[in-house]
Amino acid sequence: MLTVEDLTVAFGPTTAVRGVTLHAAPGTVTGILGANGAGKSTTLLGIHGRVPRSSGRIVLDGQDVTGHDTRALVRAGLALCPENRRLFPGLTIEDNLLVGAHGQGRKVRRQRLRGIYDRFGWVHARRAEPAGRLSGGQQQTVAIARALMSDPRLVLLDEPSSGLSPVAVDEVGEALRDIARAGTAVLLVEQNVRLVRQLCSTAWVIAHGEITAHGTVAELFAAGAVSDAYLGKATVPPDSGS
Ligand SMILES: Nc1ncnc2c1ncn2[C@@H]1O[C@H](COP(=O)(O)OP(=O)(O)OP(=O)(O)O)[C@@H](O)[C@H]1O
Ligand SMILES: [Mg+2]
Numbered sequence: 222m223l224t225v226e227d228l229t230v231a232f233g234p235t236t237a238v239r240g241v242t243l244h245a246a247p248g249t250v251t252g253i254l255g256a257n258g259a260g261k262s263t264t265l266l267g268i269h270g271r272v273p274r275s276s277g278r279i280v281l282d283g284q285d286v287t288g289h290d291t292r293a294l295v296r297a298g299l300a301l302c303p304e305n306r307r308l309f310p311g312l313t314i315e316d317n318l319l320v321g322a323h324g325q326g327r328k329v330r331r332q333r334l335r336g337i338y339d340r341f342g343w344v345h346a347r348r349a350e351p352a353g354r355l356s357g358g359q360q361q362t363v364a365i366a367r368a369l370m371s372d373p374r375l376v377l378l379d380e381p382s383s384g385l386s387p388v389a390v391d392e393v394g395e396a397l398r399d400i401a402r403a404g405t406a407v408l409l410v411e412q413n414v415r416l417v418r419q420l421c422s423t424a425w426v427i428a429h430g431e432i433t434a435h436g437t438v439a440e441l442f443a444a445g446a447v448s449d450a451y452l453g454k455a456t457v458p459p460d461s462g463s
Contacts (some may be wrong), residue, residue, distance in 0.1 A: 222246055222405055223268075223375050228277035230260075230267040230442075237263040239430045240276075245375060250397060250407040252417050254436065255450045260430040261410040262304055265377045269301040269410075270294055282374060292324070298374035302381065306421030308360050308367070310353025314344060317352045317363060321370030330370075337366045340399065358389025365396055375406040382413040394419055414447070426450045 228241040238260040245251040253261050266272045269281055270291045279287045288296050300321070308317050318337060322330045338345035344366060347355070352363060361381055368376050381397070382390040394416050401407050401420075411417050417424065418438055426434040426446050434446035441447050 222282060222394045223408065224278075224280040225264075225268055226278040226280070228264065228267050228279075229273050229275045229278075230263050230272050232272075236275075237430055238267055238427075241267075241427070241430075241432055243432065243435070245406045245408045247374065247406045248401055248404050249422045250401050250409050250420040251409065252421035253427060254408045254412075254417065254424050254441070254447055257426040259427045259450070261427055262379050263430075264427065265301060265303075265379050265408070265410060267389055269299060269377060271301070280294060295371045296324070298372075299377070300368040300371045300373035300375070301377045302364050302368040302379065304379040304383070308352040308355075308364055311351055312445060313349050314352050314355070314363055315348040318348075318367050318370050321367035333370050333372060337369060341366060341396075344415075351386060356389070358385045358392060361389070363394060365393065365400075368443075370399065375408065376400065377408050377410075379410045381411060382411060382416050383407070412451070414451075417443075417447075 223245040225241060227242050228238055229236065230238040241264055253264060255261050263272060267274050267277060270289065277287065278285065281297055281299060284297065286294055289297060310370065315334065318334060319330055322333050341362060344363060352360060355363065365381065381393050390413060397407055397409065397420055409421060421438045423436060424438050424441055425432050426441060428450055432439055
């Protein structure tokens with residue numbers, strides 16, 4: 222279980238995230254929904270210690286990990302799959318995966334690779350190819366697999382469906398469902414409403430850096446909170462960007 226309390230992140234005079242409190246439970250996919258610029262990515266980066274926080278407490282399975290740097294957070298079980306993938310295109314698929322298990326012994330790394338290859342057969346078949354040769358959807362799958370190489374208890378995912386074809390979105394969705402079924406908590410930032418409806422049990426709605434609603438996805442849609450988040454308070458129309 223992840224608990225984030227009172228997370229605030231400012232970039233100079235701009236407070237991108239203000240007093241965000243949220244939870245994500247094991248075995249479920251929890252959504253973070255909101256318009257472009259609402260503070261979704263900054264929330265994930267703040268949780269993962271990639272941007273300086275002005276306030277905030279991060280607790281993972283009862284362990285306070287607030288002071289941990291990114292490497293220690295990964296060791297504690299918190300993995301981040303950032304926006305726009307970020308595979309190393311010149312490295313092989315396997316070497317990209319191994320980056321996710323950095324610092325582990327050879328035996329553990331081999332074990333985890335085997336787990337990934339069992340789950341994604343085509344990744345095994347193409348493991349020696351440069352990652353840059355994969356399609357967008359395939360690269361996203363490898364990026365998710367790389368996050369899994371740290372054997373996380375919680376995965377933070379930032380818009381995994383961005384730029385993918387409907388078929389590739391379904392593949393990514395299937396992979397995320399499997400990950401949650403295996404007992405991992407997934408915290409998902411996603412603008413693809415269909416994917417949110419399919420995957421997320423509950424979601425947090427964020428607007429202008431603050432949480433404005435929380436509930437089951439069905440409740441949020443029924444209450445209009447989701448359309449408010451995407452349309453009503455958007456500074457940029459949601460179909461003009463990612
Ligand atoms: N490194 C940065 N320096 C300055 N401002 C930033 C930085 N990163 C984000 N911001 C600002 O913080 C606010 C929230 O940005 P963030 O990237 O978290 O939004 P988002 O909800 O992920 O949007 P999108 O849906 O477009 O990805 C925006 O106003 C953005 O301009
Ligand atoms: Mg973002």
